[in-house]
Amino acid sequence: MTDASIPQNVAPPPAEVEDVELYHAHSWLTKYVFSQDAKVIAIQYAGTAIAVGVLALVLSWVIRLQLAFPGAIPFIDAEVYYQSVTMHGMIMVVYMLTAIFLGGFGNYLIPLMVGARDMVFPYVNMLSYWVYLIATLILVSSYFVPGGPTGAGWTLYPPQSILTGTPGHEWGIILMLASLILFIVGFTMGGLNYVVTVLQARTRGMTLMRMPLTVWGIFSAAVMALLAFPGLFVACVMLLLDRTLGTSFFMPSLVELGERKDYVGGSPILFQHLFWFFGHPEVYIVALPAFGIVSDLISVHARKNIFGYRMMVWAIIAIGVLSMVVWGHHMYISGMDPWFGFFFAVTTLAIAVPTALKVYNWVLTLWHADIHFTTPMLFALGFLVTFVNGGITGLYLGNVIVDVPLSATLFVVAHFHMVMGIAPVLVIFGAIYHWYPKITGRMMDERLGKIHFWITFLGAYAIFFPMHYLGVLGMPRRFYEMGETAFVPASAETLNIVITITALAVGFAQSIFFYNLFKSLKHGAPAGGNPWRAASLEWQTPETPPGHGNWGKHLPVVYRWPYAYSVPGAAEDYLPQNAPPLAGEHSP
């Protein structure tokens, strides 16, 4: 089997992919602004995403204030309310979560974790960020055009989204669609990079089944995003043509303000199909990286290998494949064929199988483990509970007959905020606390981190848990105000006020995190190269923070999987992926 010309004991030369000619920055501008280094791009992506995320957080306060104190705040009228709902949703889902997981963590972690020097197409990678930034600026600029941003709801359903009466039907909707189209173009550039880097630039010894689950999660999410975003792209282009050129892709014949419009025969349902063809995979585009990251956090901070690594990988792939064929469950109330609904209900509920498998494996990883309750671990555990919670209400809503009465209520709001709002955000926080030492070379303050965790975790439950009850009570979502309604008791109003006050408090409490983030930059305790004693490759860089090209002179050679914790016979309780094989260990 062994080639005699290459001696057994000598490490093979590092794998270098030919095309990766690293671009060396010469000036401050090319080093920190127009940088082609994935790590700098990652920080730019994450910074921009967090900035618009804060804007979206403020918008959620506007929504909450109106719901708790209808009409009490003078500047919140129906237009502002709907604009806030729309922008909050769109920013959080697309411009914040997608961008931070793939653009932020993807860029930072993929090259480091697979042992590459950089992404395979660094220039395209840089372009990806700048297109994303322009898309974000266009979106935000819709606040400064006549009529303001669109208030069509984040789903932008035609015909209402482009008709008079919907806020921002003049310019807001055009800017929103243009911004989304640009975002998708930018994302495709980035996504190609993430996927090809994982496929092509892995260092020697880094087989697919030796990649950390974080990389698996981000990789699968990138593949899904590449296949799902074209759906939104097509929908946006066609809606834009309907709005600007007067085509009738989606617009049926209709009378607006007593005047017959020129639209004929368009199909709003077609838009829903295209939109949700993107919209549902989007949930998993956000969730899969979170799954991956959480697996790594749990394993490192519980000092135990992840339980059922292969199952975890297959579950990720299965979830990715299944999630492309479930979009119809967002359209149960659009009047679809019962058999069609049945098909989508079956595929939807089937996703519970690989997902539950992952949850069991996380729990079994924790079983009898040496759990360290560090801040990242707390956030990972918080995710686990929240995700199960949101997932179970997903089983309710996956059934057609349960979904039909609940679809237009706050139950749905509670469900998706738990499962794709709070859960991924907890992972983002955990991941920042976990990788901050690698990015900056300093630790974040643990005490502040724990305070931040408890306020965020308990606060999020205080906000979204009661919403389930409001939903079951029949409290509708999307409504600007309820007025006098017989079925809404006074206690529900009180609950709404409590939720709003908690939301304001939890929102403000995030300043603890930002204070910690910036203070630790200068005053945090020096971290060293590997403060968590983690086995995966990103912690084994020669410099911390890693320099340009990541690995100094030689790429690392990998000999084992990234979860070698508490290995019998090892000197420490972990074995880095690139440590040469122990005596008696299976020869790599």
Added chain:
Amino acid sequence: MSVMGLFFVVIFSFALLWLARQGVFASHWLEEGEVARYRRAGGAEPPPAVKVGLAIFLAVAGCLFSLLAAAFFMRGDAPDWQMPPIPRVLWFDTFLLAVSSVALQVALVAARRADAARVKTALLVGAVTAALFLIGQIWAWRELIELRFFASSNAANAFFYLLTGAHALHLIGGLVALARTTDKVRGAVRVTKELTASVELCAIYWHFLLFVWLLMFAMLIGWADGFGVVCRRLLS
């Protein structure tokens, strides 16, 4: 959306086959890893990243065109749907694009044989025919507009412009890449490995665009109507 179903079956089969070949079913604790594989292979390197990049991009573009096709068939069910007459020039255009694709294949074969002169001629022929194709498309658009088949007057017209436009934009992108390759070949004395690689990328992309065009043309002239009926029956 049956079109998407078909598309996914193809994509996922490729992906799963690839994953299996890359050892996703391996047990990492028994796996010998690439260190051993490297020793066995005597140091063979993986295929160039740009080629894999192009393959992934084609999957994305394929997804885009499949979605457009799915939308075409779904919208085509409405009673107001009235396909415009297909300009005769499109038949000639189809021929031009096929010639362009063949020319690039000839260029690729010549590049592999290191026949620099033939590569230059073939690339030039490919570029010129592709450019003529685009001019032909504009001609077709003008013809339809002169006959007052506007995008706003019927969704079928709008789809005609949308489909041909999306295809043309992809071809324009390809022409930029082709121009850069031609420029490199023009200055080169002999055909390097790198040049062959760029010619190959252009050729693959051209074949893909020809394939997409043929399917699209079949949809526009109504040869795919039967398929559309089957699709709709499957979903309702």
